[in-house]
Amino acid sequence: MCELLGMSANVPTDICFSFAGLMQRGGGTGPHKDGWGIAFYEGKGARCFHDPNPSVDSKIANLIKEHPIKSHVVISHIRQANVGNICLENTHPFQRELWGFTWTFAHNGQLDKSLFDLELGTYEPVGTTDSEYAFCWLLGQIRERFPKRPDNFAEVSAFIHERCEQLRKLGVFNMLLTESTHLFAFCGSKLSWITRKAPFGEASLTDCELTVDFMKETTPNDIVTVIATVPLTDNEEWVALEPGELVTFVEGIVQ
Amino acid sequence: MCELLGMSANVPTDICFSFAGLMQRGGGTGPHKDGWGIAFYEGKGARCFHDPNPSVDSKIANLIKEHPIKSHVVISHIRQANVGNICLENTHPFQRELWGFTWTFAHNGQLDKSLFDLELGTYEPVGTTDSEYAFCWLLGQIRERFPKRPDNFAEVSAFIHERCEQLRKLGVFNMLLTESTHLFAFCGSKLSWITRKAPFGEASLTDCELTVDFMKETTPNDIVTVIATVPLTDNEEWVALEPGELVTFVEGIVQ
Numbered sequence: 446m447c448e449l450l451g452m453s454a455n456v457p458t459d460i461c462f463s464f465a466g467l468m469q470r471g472g473g474t475g476p477h478k479d480g481w482g483i484a485f486y487e488g489k490g491a492r493c494f495h496d497p498n499p500s501v502d503s504k505i506a507n508l509i510k511e512h513p514i515k516s517h518v519v520i521s522h523i524r525q526a527n528v529g530n531i532c533l534e535n536t537h538p539f540q541r542e543l544w545g546f547t548w549t550f551a552h553n554g555q556l557d558k559s560l561f562d563l564e565l566g567t568y569e570p571v572g573t574t575d576s577e578y579a580f581c582w583l584l585g586q587i588r589e590r591f592p593k594r595p596d597n598f599a600e601v602s603a604f605i606h607e608r609c610e611q612l613r614k615l616g617v618f619n620m621l622l623t624e625s626t627h628l629f630a631f632c633g634s635k636l637s638w639i640t641r642k643a644p645f646g647e648a649s650l651t652d653c654e655l656t657v658d659f660m661k662e663t664t665p666n667d668i669v670t671v672i673a674t675v676p677l678t679d680n681e682e683w684v685a686l687e688p689g690e691l692v693t694f695v696e697g698i699v700q
Numbered sequence: 701m702c703e704l705l706g707m708s709a710n711v712p713t714d715i716c717f718s719f720a721g722l723m724q725r726g727g728g729t730g731p732h733k734d735g736w737g738i739a740f741y742e743g744k745g746a747r748c749f750h751d752p753n754p755s756v757d758s759k760i761a762n763l764i765k766e767h768p769i770k771s772h773v774v775i776s777h778i779r780q781a782n783v784g785n786i787c788l789e790n791t792h793p794f795q796r797e798l799w800g801f802t803w804t805f806a807h808n809g810q811l812d813k814s815l816f817d818l819e820l821g822t823y824e825p826v827g828t829t830d831s832e833y834a835f836c837w838l839l840g841q842i843r844e845r846f847p848k849r850p851d852n853f854a855e856v857s858a859f860i861h862e863r864c865e866q867l868r869k870l871g872v873f874n875m876l877l878t879e880s881t882h883l884f885a886f887c888g889s890k891l892s893w894i895t896r897k898a899p900f901g902e903a904s905l906t907d908c909e910l911t912v913d914f915m916k917e918t919t920p921n922d923i924v925t926v927i928a929t930v931p932l933t934d935n936e937e938w939v940a941l942e943p944g945e946l947v948t949f950v951e952g953i954v955q
Binding site: 496546 | 742743744745746747748749750751752759760763767787788789790791795796797799800801802822823824825826827
């Protein structure tokens with residue numbers, strides 16, 4: 446299995462604190478040592494870092510932890526391989542373009558082999574994971590249903606939800622998906638989120654000795670939502686999604 | 701204008717030496733301070749680093765210079781903006797998937813506005829540069845002509861050459877393009893390459909005080925070709941491509 450981390454915020458925010466917790470699970474406090482990746486959105490642009498090496502001793506992960514990249518939307522993943530070798534093309538998150546937007550996807554779970562019977566549309570996997578195949582299928586479905594970007598994104602959310610339910614029938618399927626503004630979080634078995642806004646307090650990481658006082662790091666109008674397979678802090682109330690639930694976040698707020 | 705750097709090699713090779721020279725031109729010895737990017741292939745997988753900040757003082761560029769990533773194929777670009785704002789989505793290289801391969805593209809030059817009249821196929825630009833539009837058009841054309849990956853890549857090279865000639869009519873168009881194995885280098889006005897193989901010698905950078913003795917860094921069977929808009933070393937013989945010429949490299953060798 447793997448671990449997911451997502452962020453949706455109304456101001457460019459760095460994810461150093463949460464990422465510091467997550468990367469400990471990549472070969473440190475957790476067994477997810479088979480690579481990691483992270484995508485940061487700045488407007489429509491996305492920069493993605495991929496590393497097939499354990500995050501806990503990755504120089505690139507260290508750079509990200511220490512060199513804040515401010516972003517509205519982030520998706521990150523650390524991998525414990527099941528389907529597909531440990532190599533760069535099998536490292537999440539995966540990206541494809543639709544409607545002139547870069548879509549980013551990361552998956553936690555494992556799907557039945559019958560997944561590979563689903564017919565693909567425009568998008569083909571580069572690697573051999575079930576996750577990338579599922580993403581290519583899902584995005585192909587969205588493209589077929591919505592050849593142009595619709596104004597009403599509630600319809601898109603509902604459609605994605607429907608297709609995610611279909612994938613959930615094939616095994617464990619928790620996912621994060623975004624096109625730069627909307628962050629779609631689907632819970633097949635486990636996924637939790639927390640929204641931090643004024644009045645901000647202190648948070649302390651479960652996976653290492655690190656506490657941050659968000660009051661010192663933020664302004665009163667900031668809204669920052671963090672999503673993770675397993676809560677990253679031990680002194681805050683995280684909301685657990687129900688299996689089969691999809692939540693769409695825009696600027697940190699549930700739609 | 702911008703600067704291009706490409707590499708094609710028969711063994712995983714780091715590009716630290718050439719990159720050290722190139723990044724000096726990003727705000728140091730050259731005016732290309734409007735962002736930079738680099739894509740490294742490891743098998744079919746590609747990792748890409750993008751930064752809209754000048755390469756000369758980029759922490760990420762520094763990491764790449766000091767932390768060798770070994771790769772068969774590399775495409776890098778530093779930007780001096782003309783069409784399109786300075787922002788992440790306008791930062792080269794650009795990537796899209798075709799046939800289950802990640803294609804990477806970088807462009808030096810500037811194209812006439814009539815470029816935007818060319819009809820796009822499957823791929824749409826995320827940003828607003830002429831370069832990304834040209835790439836989307838070119839890859840859409842390749843997809844239309846070759847819906848499946850052909851066995852005979854000479855046909856693909858000839859087709860890309862033809863379409864590049866069409867783009868060259870619209871202005872200055874030097875480009876590097878790859879799908880992980882084949883590196884296509886098209887010269888509209890300037891592009892040079894050099895192949896380093898046994899017996900290896902010394903090379904010294906034009907843009908900073910750095911000399912490397914490749915004999916110490918290589919094995920006798922290594923073949924490494926480097927391509928750049930302007931030669932990066934001052935004590936070696938680079939081959940200048942003719943305007944209108946396309947060269948395809950596989951494992952460092954001209955096809």
